[in-house]
Amino acid sequence: MARVSPLRVSSASxxxxxxxYRKEFIRHRECLARQREYFSERAITDADAALARVIGQxxxxxxxxxxxxxxxxxxxxxxxxxGLSGWSDPKQLN
Numbered sequence: 341m342a343r344v345s346p347l348r349v350s351s352a353s354x355x356x357x358x359x360x361y362r363k364e365f366i367r368h369r370e371c372l373a374r375q376r377e378y379f380s381e382r383a384i385t386d387a388d389a390a391l392a393r394v395i396g397q398x399x400x401x402x403x404x405x406x407x408x409x410x411x412x413x414x415x416x417x418x419x420x421x422x423g424l425s426g427w428s429d430p431k432q433l434n
Contacts, residue, residue: 358398361411365395368415371422387421 369391376384394401394414401407419425 354399354402357407358402361402361415362395362398364415365391365398365418368418368422368424369395371424375422387418391418 369388372379372384372387372391379387401410404410
């Protein structure tokens with residue numbers, strides 16, 4: 341009997357997941373850009389380069405076992421810098 345790993349994503353869903361996560365990382369990038377005046381130029385450059393690197397490798401990351409944990413950790417780390425989870429879009433509030 342074949343064993344199924346609950347941590348491995350099927351190859352068919354990798355593009356869907358990577359697109360979802362890509363949008364999340366882009367939101368962090370946009371949030372970082374809006375806060376440019378509060379950070380040094382080097383901090384902005386380094387954070388933006390890290391975001392670009394992750395965005396560029398998302399499909400490969402999503403194919404790995406344990407990708408959801410890795411991406412979750414990355415999103416939390418970027419959130420510590422951008423504070424995106426504390427922001428709300430007034431257009432989306434009821």
